[in-house]
Amino acid sequence: MSEPTFRVAVRGEAILTSPRWNKGTAFTAEERKAFGVTGRLPFRVNTLDEQCDRAYDQLEMHESPLRKNTFLQSMKDQNWVLYYSLIGRHLKELIPIIYTPTEAEAISNYSHLFRRSEGLYLTLPHKDSMEDDFLEQTKNREIDLIVVSDAEAILGIGDQGVGISTAKSAIYTLLAGMNPSKTLSVTLDVGTDNEDLLGDHLYVGWPHGRVRGEEYDQFVDKFVQLVRKHHPNSLLHFEDFGVNNAERLLDLYRDKHSVFNDDVQGTGAVTLACIMSAVGVTKSRIADQRIVIYGAGSAGLGIARQLRDGMATIDGLAPHDANARFWLLDRFGLIKESLGPDKIRPDLREFVRSDSEWEDIPTNERGEVGLLEVVKKVKPTVLIGCSTHAGAFTEEVIREMAKHTERPIILPLSNPSKLHEVKPQDANDWTDGKALLATGSPFPPCKQPNGKEYIVAECNNALIYPGLGFGAMTAKSRCLTDTMIIAGTRRLASLAPALKDPDEALLPDFGDAPAVNFEVAVAVAEQAVEEGNAGVNWKKEEVRQRVAERQWKPVYGRYEYDPNGET
Numbered sequence: 001m002s003e004p005t006f007r008v009a010v011r012g013e014a015i016l017t018s019p020r021w022n023k024g025t026a027f028t029a030e031e032r033k034a035f036g037v038t039g040r041l042p043f044r045v046n047t048l049d050e051q052c053d054r055a056y057d058q059l060e061m062h063e064s065p066l067r068k069n070t071f072l073q074s075m076k077d078q079n080w081v082l083y084y085s086l087i088g089r090h091l092k093e094l095i096p097i098i099y100t101p102t103e104a105e106a107i108s109n110y111s112h113l114f115r116r117s118e119g120l121y122l123t124l125p126h127k128d129s130m131e132d133d134f135l136e137q138t139k140n141r142e143i144d145l146i147v148v149s150d151a152e153a154i155l156g157i158g159d160q161g162v163g164i165s166t167a168k169s170a171i172y173t174l175l176a177g178m179n180p181s182k183t184l185s186v187t188l189d190v191g192t193d194n195e196d197l198l199g200d201h202l203y204v205g206w207p208h209g210r211v212r213g214e215e216y217d218q219f220v221d222k223f224v225q226l227v228r229k230h231h232p233n234s235l236l237h238f239e240d241f242g243v244n245n246a247e248r249l250l251d252l253y254r255d256k257h258s259v260f261n262d263d264v265q266g267t268g269a270v271t272l273a274c275i276m277s278a279v280g281v282t283k284s285r286i287a288d289q290r291i292v293i294y295g296a297g298s299a300g301l302g303i304a305r306q307l308r309d310g311m312a313t314i315d316g317l318a319p320h321d322a323n324a325r326f327w328l329l330d331r332f333g334l335i336k337e338s339l340g341p342d343k344i345r346p347d348l349r350e351f352v353r354s355d356s357e358w359e360d361i362p363t364n365e366r367g368e369v370g371l372l373e374v375v376k377k378v379k380p381t382v383l384i385g386c387s388t389h390a391g392a393f394t395e396e397v398i399r400e401m402a403k404h405t406e407r408p409i410i411l412p413l414s415n416p417s418k419l420h421e422v423k424p425q426d427a428n429d430w431t432d433g434k435a436l437l438a439t440g441s442p443f444p445p446c447k448q449p450n451g452k453e454y455i456v457a458e459c460n461n462a463l464i465y466p467g468l469g470f471g472a473m474t475a476k477s478r479c480l481t482d483t484m485i486i487a488g489t490r491r492l493a494s495l496a497p498a499l500k501d502p503d504e505a506l507l508p509d510f511g512d513a514p515a516v517n518f519e520v521a522v523a524v525a526e527q528a529v530e531e532g533n534a535g536v537n538w539k540k541e542e543v544r545q546r547v548a549e550r551q552w553k554p555v556y557g558r559y560e561y562d563p564n565g566e567t
């Protein structure tokens with residue numbers, strides 16, 4: 001690959017403190033002169049490889065994952081090329097450091113680890129100056145992707161006030177090649193109901209109860225309208241909103257802008273791909289599955305809808321018949337009619353079971369039907385957890401499931417790892433190695449009764465969302481349609497190792513996540529072209545090359561000083 005040349009307007013101390021342009025010891029002698037930093041750097045000029053070796057040695061000096069996370073965060077603040085190159089070279093080892101599970105610890109300690117601001121903080125008491133604050137950071141910038149979070153439901157660790165959007169956008173760059181200078185991470189700080197944070201004098205967010213209702217809606221709307229006005233072609237990615245807002249905001253804006261909710265749509269898509277792979281192993285169809293979903297929040301509903309749509313589009317099942325293949329449980333047990341509107345959100349309506357089916361089934365003292373009873377009656381072939389309830393899939397539940405199903409498909413998806421509904425090794429042991437497993441965070445392989453190892457797939461939305469977003473963005477699609485998501489999902493499923501060998505993992509390895517997300521992006525962009533949503537004039541055959549050309553790579557390139565160049 002030939003080295004790109006950049007005309008850069010930033011010089012002197014400013015270029016050394018710009019994470020976008022800083023090369024540290026890799027500035028050449030001519031560049032040091034041209035940018036006025038000869039005296040600011042030690043003599044030796046390093047290659048990027050040498051810098052990566054040094055950075056990796058320094059990283060190794062930190063023992064705990066959290067300290068490694070902090071070290072890498074500082075590196076991101078200093079030098080993007082070095083940060084993304086280093087992680088790209090040690091992807092499998094370092095993704096769990098910057099993403100799940102370590103990010104959960106980093107976010108819950110955000111105020112104590114805080115060193116340098118990143119992205120944009122829009123805080124409710126400053127709502128009147130929101131447009132000025134927004135433009136201050138974005139004017140004259142081309143922005144392709146905005147990741148926004150109000151941090152109400154961060155992974156499974158709940159309300160964190162300020163948090164996750166920066167990790168999610170870094171994953172877009174690492175796994176899909178999104179240009180980091182064209183991404184913006186936004187925190188909408190509307191307060192927090194987390195008492196620990198409110199009582200912490202070091203808490204950096206707005207120390208106020210979480211604002212809800214009309215005032216919240218107006219605040220979010222003001223932000224979305226700014227995005228639409230100033231960056232009409234950007235993709236707006238919603239992350240970790242609370243269960244009462246995630247689906248609602250998606251529905252509100254999906255016809256008006258290219259919006260994507262990762263917890264609903266990204267999780268639904270990766271889980272559909274995983275189930276497509278699993279039914280390949282069991283030689284059945286998705287439409288034949290009986291699916292129990294434990295935890296009917298954003299992820300649970302997103303998964304149910306995506307699998308239901310998969311049954312319809314892939315196997316031709318009528319939507320109503322497809323709905324009947326699902327049993328959802330939440331904190332009040334099985335979602336059934338008699339729970340009433342207080343306990344059943346309106347968006348769950350299509351999956352509510354009728355009481356008559358459950359009349360003779362034992363309940364607890366509150367009349368709720370628990371997971372074990374549901375498993376006994378339904379005899380599910382698929383059991384999915386997105387409840388944040390660690391250990392909910394007990395030995396009794398798993399053994400009961402395995403009694404009725406030759407190869408139980410079990411996906412404990414709650415993150416981080418400590419919140420998983422069952423440890424994969426336990427599920428493996430309790431099913432005598434028969435379970436087909438995938439988890440939300442990375443786990444080591446299971447030891448099988450026959451002495452072999454079973455690789456537990458990581459069913460995390462990062463295996464697909466970067467590609468979905470990048471595909472839509474490169475094709476300049478006006479929206480990210482359900483059909484584009486299905487196209488990406490099918491492409492991901494087609495890459496599953498289990499399709500070639502049923503003893504292999506249900507999804508591709510995270511070490512291959514960049515290649516996998518590239519394939520997803522190509523499929524999504526092809527679909528956008530085919531369905532007439534693309535804003536580019538590409539033939540389908542040229543999509544692959546065009547998507548590849550637009551990927552940002554962590555290489556320094558040559559710099560020429562130009563006062564009118566890029567900043």
Ligand SMILES: NC(=O)c1ccc[n+]([C@@H]2O[C@H](COP(=O)([O-])OP(=O)(O)OC[C@H]3O[C@@H](n4cnc5c(N)ncnc54)[C@H](O)[C@@H]3O)[C@@H](O)[C@H]2O)c1
Pocket residue numbers: 153154155156157240242243262263267270294295296297298299300329330331332385386387388389413414415416419439440441459460461462
């Ligand atoms: N693997 C992935 O890619 C992925 C993607 C999204 C979410 N998740 C994980 O799934 C979990 C849920 O995320 P979400 O965004 O849906 O959150 P959410 O808050 O929208 O939903 C959680 C749901 O679980 C229910 N719940 C809580 N305790 C329960 C219990 N004891 N029994 C049954 N239900 C219970 C809640 O009432 C809520 O409806 C989190 O741990 C998150 O990290 C994983």
Ligand SMILES: O=C(O)C[C@H](O)C(=O)O
Pocket residue numbers: 099100154155156240262263414415440460461462
């Ligand atoms: O962030 C992740 O690891 C996946 C998912 O979006 C989650 O909320 O758990």
Ligand SMILES: [Mg+2]
Pocket residue numbers: 155239240262263
């Ligand atoms: Mg999430």
